[in-house]
Amino acid sequence: MTEIKEKLSQKQDKKSKTLTGAQILIQSLLKEGVNQVFGYPGGAVLNIYDELYKCDEMKHFLVRHEQAAVHAAEGFARTTGKPGVAIVTSGPGACNTVTGIANAYYDGYPIIVFTGQVASHLIGNDAFQESDVVGITSSCCKHNYLVNSVEDLPRIIKEAFHIATTGKPGPVVIDLPKDILVAKTEFNYPKKVNITGYNPNCIGHPLQISKALDAIYKAEKPVFMIGGGIIASESYKDFFDLAKTLNIPVVNTLMGIGAFPASDELALGLVGMHGTYPSNMTVANCDLLVAIGCRFSDRVTGNLAKFCKDAAVIHVDIDPCSISKNVKVDIPIVGDAKRVIQDLLKTINPTDLAEKQDKRQQWLAQISEWKKAVVKVAPESDKIAPQVAIEAVYNLTKAKDPIITTEVGQHQMWTALMYKFEQPRRIVTSGGLGTMGFGFPSAVGAQVANPDKLVINIAGDGSIQMNIQELATCVQYNLPVKVFVMNNGYLGMVRQWQEKLFNKNYSETEITGPDYVKLAEAYGATGIRVTKEEEIEPAVKKAMEIDGPVFVDFIVDSFEAVFPWVLAGEPINNVLLGKDD
Amino acid sequence: MRHTLSVLVQNESGVLTKISGLFSGRGFNIESLTVAPTQEDKISRLTIVTNGDEKVIEQISKQLNRLINVIKVLDVTAGQSIDRELILIKIAALKPDDRSEILRIAEIFDADIVDVSSKTYTLEVMGDEIKIKSLIELLRPMGIKEMVRSGKVAILREMQTLSV
Structure with a gap:
């Protein structure tokens, strides 16, 4: 009798595409175009690993520590622009991911971390390998979920990918109690997401765009400061056109490396604590700083009170929190860097542009002088510097x-x-x-x-x-x-x-x-x-x-030091070029 | 300066953790916080009283908005709202003089006496910030044995609403 019942229910399962939570997870990942994941198995995620075993389309890479799984997912995301995925078990597995999640959060790269969790009825009982993943990761991820019912799982995964990859990208954590992975439901992957409280503003306000352009026309000593936002929004080609059209020099943050070709004559390189001499001097002496897709970290600004204090600041960023958090901004533009740059390009008026070209030539000549500064390498042994x-x-x-x-x-x-x-x-x-x-x-x-x-x-x-x-x-x-x-x-x-x-x-x-x-x-x-x-x-x-x-x-030599170097708390034009400075 | 923020959130587990975590993690103050469901099933409303200069309040609003579960944030400080707080306050009432004084104060403040014993009175008072504050100051000399405040709730005036 039971056999017949089982067969009957299996038949029904096939008909209505009833899947377990673990199967839904794998199928949803495939729907999102994911076929490579990093992870480490354990008791709470055995069901997921059993499905991985059966699924030829999904390749899993077994790391040797859960932190590495998350870093690997970020390496995947940073080099492809697509979200990276990590799967780990509950308790220690989940706790080990925290550094990786925080890293992706700070630098703004999309990753999805699936953590195992003890069965729903054991949550809060100090069960074996239990940890409060949502509590632990709340302050270091863009969003997190504890899945309460298998019916919610497809929606949550869909939302997670949406949240991770839109706005300022970042990590999303999904905590999966063991019973959710076993429970069954009909699988329909949602086509759309609808999150009431989440709607990043991508289009910069047209009035702010024209204000920004006016400021750019009038500036005699302008400079662009670009960060990871140019890369995240894939706007490097548009930005290249913008910088070249306006003929404005470009400095970059650490996250902005590669967003503008380093060999270009307008490229001044890294800015900040170990920024190049021309970059730091240009920012310190500019009359207009146009910052795009960066967040004015203390490693960039040095002494905040003295940072660009006589310059006007335009700041383009998708994250409203970045604006006027550290540096007071004169013309804020909340929006996606790509959209804003394209709108700036469309609005440029060539006649206005020509207005200050004489002054600009002086500025560029000054920058060329700064470019001549040389960092001194002085190995103190016969080892390689x-x-x-x-x-x-x-x-x-x-x-x-x-x-x-x-x-x-x-x-x-x-x-x-x-x-x-x-x-x-x-x-x-x-x-x-x-x-x-x-x-x-x-x-x-x-x-x-x-x-x-x-x-x-x-x-x-x-x-x-x-x-x-x-x-x-x-x-x-x-x-x-x-x-x-x-x-x-x-x-x-x-x-x-x-x-x-x-x-x-x-x-x-x-x-x-x-x-x-x-x-x-x-x-x-x-x-x-x-x-x-x-x-x-x-x-x-x-x-x-x-x-x-x-x-x-x-x-290599033990006692070489990195120069240029601006000591913490100093303004960024106090650049040390060698040990004797 | 003190500000009152009204915050609409999705009524999901962990939302309050995220909000309180945001305040502690970023060094913002919470003076009081109340939370309860709204007329809509899945939406709760928080009223947060906080303090800071303009820049800090702007960051608090922005950071709250950045949380995925937060639907709307509105600073309701600027006189466009009505706010109320409930207080339950237990006062030592041993001397006959004190007992009658407490009753007089209760009458003036339109307070309900919700509990009485041979040694105490417990008052329930509702009102705005100034009323609650002056009540506490008047009762303090008699000896406040216990005090529970609900924290402030606020609603916008006239046709204005904070809704999804």
Whole structure:
């Protein structure tokens, strides 16, 4: 009798497309165009993993730590523009994702994180591997959901993808109690979303646009400051036209690297604490700052009270919260960078544009003078200077148009300064949160998303040890990520501050590590060591030739410091160019 | 300066956590907060009394609006609204003089005496901020044993409404 009943219910299931929560999850992801996910299984998500096992269209990459799954998803998102997806179990699995979620939130990249949860009836009972995921992640994600009923699941997934990818993109977390994954319902993936409280304003107000253009016409010393918003809105081509038409120099934030080609004569490079001399001087002396898709982080502004205090500020951003949060804005434009830039381009009047061209020539001439400032490299040993190594890596790899990921610290800033990025989505680096250990797992995600591209993780010997376990992931899936470790035996950035501000008390910044060559070999990858300058070229070339993950251990000078350098709390024109400054 | 914000939210679990988390996480103050459902099933209304300069209040409104579950935020401080608060206050009433004084104050403030014992009176009073404040000050000398305030609720005047 029961058998007949079961068969009958199975028949009905087929007819009305009744699926379990776990099946709905996989089917919804496929509907969203996702077929690669990063994750780590566990008790609460066994049902999802069972469906993954049966689903050939969905490829899962097993990382070695849940934090890495989220960073990999972000690496995927940053290099493709499409949302990255991570799946982890409840409790510790979910807790381990927090740094990754916060990182994506700060830098504004779309990821969806599915966390397992104990069964609904156990929530709140301190059950095994229970954690309050919604509570823990609320302050570091764009939105989160605890799924209360399987009927809600398709709508929630649809909303999550919408929220993650629109407005200022960001991470969305979906917490899935175990019983929801087993419960069945009819599966209909919604075609539209309707979220009453969420409707990002994309079109800049026409009055503000014309006000902005008037200010631009009248300015004698204007400058553009661009951030990750140009990349998120895919408006780099439009922005290039705008900057060239107006003939206004461009500085970029760390997130804005690649949004404007670094080789262009108008490009001045990074601005802020380790910004280039011309960038910082241009911003400090401008009479009009046109900021697009950036949020005036303290690393960009330096001393806020002295930042652009005599200049007018135009700020274009999709997130109203960014506007006048740190820097007082004269002409705010809330909108999608792409739409606003296109509207600016449409509204430009060539006759008005010609008005101030003489004054502009003086301004550009002044900037050319600033461009002549030279940073002093003074290695204190006969070891390779790390800047030299990174510049060599750039010269040897640029022809391949690689994707570069970085960790956080000196090597990151040198990469930002030395590597000339001509294209967007080629650098993956942690800006807002400054997460050491981000670079390697994000390289995993970047390589998965771009199997034919050269993906390089430029790392320090401190940062790489924070997620070094991902070498196993690279080996398991033969992801040919090249890791270039700038090994100086110190937590170099902190050491640099201690040298300058704490009387060379190198408190806990001297750090040891494994033999990276042996370590790489132990994992089944290739290791190469570089100790002399002449070894750089053959090592980098060899690394690129090997079809598999490679660690290159660059033994570099311990006491080099990143310059230009603006000390915290100083105005950004107080630029130090070397240790003697 | 003190501001009263009316906030419409989707009545879902975790909304209040997100709002209170936003205030603590960003260093904003909450003086009082009330929350209850509106005439519409799935929508709740919060009244938040907070303080800060113009820039801070602007950020609070923007940050609240940024939360997905928040539908609308309106600053109802500027005299366009009526606000009320309920207070339950238990006063020591041992001496006959105090007992009659409390009754006189209760009459003036149009308060209900909701509980009485040989040693206490408990008053229920509703009113705007000034009324509640002066009541508390008048009763303080007798000895306030316990005080519970509902926090402020506010509604817009005339034809204006805050709705979806």
